[in-house]
Amino acid sequence: MQINEDYDYCRQIIKSHSKSFYYGFSQLPEDEAKAVYAIYAFCRTADDIVDGNESEAEKREALQLLLQQIDSFEHGEQIDHPMWRALADVRNKFPLDLAMFRKQVTGQMMDLDFRQPATIEDLYHYSSHVAGSVGELLYPILAGQDTQAGRKAADNLGIAMQITNILRDIGEDHREKQRIYIPKSMMQTYQYTEQNLINQEINEAFIVMWEALAQDAEDRYNRFYPHLIDYNRESRQPLLVAALIYAEILNEVRRNNYNCLTRRNKVSLISKKKISTIALQILKEEHT
Known part of the structure; x- marks a missing residue:
């Protein structure tokens, strides 16, 4: 057909x-x-x-x-x-x-x-448009309902995933697209310059700045997980798996000594299968 x-x-x-x-x-x-x-x-x-x-x-x-x-x-x-x-x-x-x-x-x-975000609020605004919108589109399909709280949580998950993408692709975005998504205010606060980025410097300032954004994303993932109960039972594991895999990208960057400037960090198939098993176990424990 x-x-x-x-x-x-x-x-x-x-x-x-x-x-x-x-x-x-x-x-x-x-x-x-x-x-x-x-x-x-x-x-x-x-x-x-x-x-x-x-x-x-x-x-x-x-x-x-x-x-x-x-x-x-x-x-x-x-x-x-x-x-x-x-x-x-x-x-x-x-x-x-x-x-x-x-x-x-x-x-x-x-x-x-494109304009480099001036503030963290600008980054949230952009992330809500390119990723939060996807979460809001999927929410009523996967939840079988449509509530303001559910949409807000879905938007929040999308923002977390977009921040994760940005933290994974800092080097690639600058090298191939001439884009810096890290807000100007954060780069000024942590005293990490565009020249540092051009030089591919992974120094203490970069790591602390990167971790500040990573913590923001991880907080958003953690705030989303309790909302899984809002979704249809058959949608919860796939959604949790997707969120956990994305969150794991941040750990992959950490394991590679924060090198997101010259290498692409990704979660292996073996890790994805482990995460899928963990997600199933988490959901089983919640229903016992």
């Missing part, structure tokens, strides 16, 4: 670009897993537009087209593309907040008009 091919198109995108997400969410029931794949495909499409090799004008045009497609989709128009056909099927089964799709695109536009 065409719809199965459309979902497989989306599944390949998440499998190729985020093994951590795929490992966790592929364990969901079929309909929920397919919904995650389709939503991820949309977010990846927006992200790839900004990170592509096209001119800035072409990128802006592509993002505007994506916003127009959201409008068309909202009005029930059929868009002849695997991702949109999959999303149309998702909308027949689950609630889809299209405001969060627009929020995601707005976040990508922030990267197109």
Whole structure:
């Protein structure tokens, strides 16, 4: 069937670009897993537009087209593309907040008009757009309900994951994209300069600054875990696995002596399997 091919198109995108997400969410029931794949495909499409090799004008045009497609989709128009056909099927089964799709695109536009965040609040604002929006999209699908508290917790988890991405990719973001996501105020506070970053210096100032942001992310993960009870029972383990794997990225950077400037830190498949077992045990203990 065409719809199965459309979902497989989306599944390949998440499998190729985020093994951590795929490992966790592929364990969901079929309909929920397919919904995650389709939503991820949309977010990846927006992200790839900004990170592509096209001119800035072409990128802006592509993002505007994506916003127009959201409008068309909202009005029930059929868009002849695997991702949109999959999303149309998702909308027949689950609630889809299209405001969060627009929020995601707005976040990508922030990267197109990139400015280093001046404050930690600016970083939260950006992270909420590019990652918190995903959490808010998935919450009603995986929870079977839609509450303000649940959305806030999902947004908070997204911010934690985005901060984790930033801490993992400091060197790559600066080297390949000329972007610094560490807020200017933090770099000034800890006396770590862009020249230090250019020199790939992992000194005490860098480590203390990195740990300050890592602690922020870890606090957010810890505040999210009690909200797992808000989600459908079959969604809790995959969601906990995804969160724990992301949190483990921070430990991988620590084990590699904070070298996130010249190497890519990732969680091994063996570690992911251990985390999956731990998550299952945690949930079992909570229900006994």
